Amino acid sequence: MSPNSAGLAKKMGYTNVHVMLEGVPGWKKAGKSVVASEKLVQTGNIVLLDLRSKAEYEAGHIPKAHNIPMAALAEKEDSLPIKAPIVVYANSFVEAQQGYNLIKKWGAKTGSIWPGGVNSWTATGKKLATGPTPASITWVRELEKGEVGVAEFKKAMEGGGNQVILDVRTKDEVQTGAFKNSISIPLDQIEKRLGELPKGKEMLIHCSTGARAEMAKNALDKAGMKSRILRADVECEQGKCEIKD
Amino acid sequence: MQNKQLRNWIPFLLLTGLLVGGPTLSGSPALAADPAPQAAQSANIFVGKVTGKSNKAKTISIEVKGKNEFVKFDDKTTGLEHADEGEAAVIQFEMRGDDKFATTIKPKLASLPEGVKEMKAGELAKFVALGPDEGKYVLIDSRPAAAYHEGHIPTAISIPDSVMKETGAAYLPGDAKLKDLQLIFYCGGYT
Incomplete structure (x- = not known):
């Protein structure tokens, strides 16, 4: 992508054009942080963390922010929804970076810093909120394109509708339990066995996390078959399966 | 390298x-x-x-x-x-x-268009620390806009590759005197 754009710039007459091939992954590997855009902080489905002291937070914070003072952050691992994009801010970039690094260590895949904290927020005329922090942090993931929600998936188990569940786990995994109204085709056989799927139905694909389901969806897409995936943990034991969102 | x-x-x-x-x-x-x-x-x-x-x-x-x-x-x-x-x-x-x-x-190693040079993360960090004005550069994030919003390299502006193809010129400094301004592009890795 970026080499293409650089080539275009070169054609436009720019003479001093570089590409950082390592991109964002390389930047992060070098121990550097990425920053959030104003739009994300304003309207994104994120968890915004204010790492300043309680007094500073209550006197004025960015709307929707939760307060966990930096000194207390280390004990708060369990109260953070680690799957959420977490954006942090503090009084300084360095302090925000410390918080960000800690959260990243806990396994957060998406996270960034709002540089400049409350000052860069009010600098463009936006207002701060005041008062105590909400009692708990809640975050609900929004379904991405091509995903099916847990409620709709459960309904499809009852059958009768226009949807069929496609289980792409291995044979061994299926032995521990499977959903009603489901067809089992392990991922590594999916391409050869597409003909076994009922025609004209929407396939709701699941595995044990969503990763293999996504790969299977690629094969169904390629064959022009309608499908969505369940991106949730599926755990089966003694014939019973549970979905953990 | x-x-x-x-x-x-x-x-x-x-x-x-x-x-x-x-x-x-x-x-x-x-x-x-x-x-x-x-x-x-x-x-x-x-x-x-x-x-x-x-x-x-x-x-x-x-x-x-x-x-x-x-x-x-x-x-x-x-x-x-x-x-x-x-x-x-x-x-x-x-x-x-x-x-x-x-x-x-x-x-797969990416190949660069002729006349375009590679920049490593360490060198870019030096420019970012100076900022675009003092460091005399424009840093451009070529990924889709959503990826930019979620988290980008500090001081970067967003011009997705698709936009660059269509109307990229509108986002870059148009002054002919600035054609030697350092432009640095990046995306989501070696793709």
């Missing part, structure tokens, strides 16, 4: 040479625009972006020229660490019955 890149290239060039009769052996690696010519694709090589890897199903999915392909792997497959989702990879495979089995996986 140049040497390292060259070293990484040599086995691959030799391999392509053996398989398809050496189409690019004489070319400089940086100028080889497409490291997998059409002929190599049919010679059991997939070049593209890895779209998934399942250790349970021992299967990799890779997007090759807009199409999804599955390749199995086993204990003998080398270079599995290069088959991470989102990475550009070169997968050599063999047919076992109807199944494709990966034998060797290598990272």
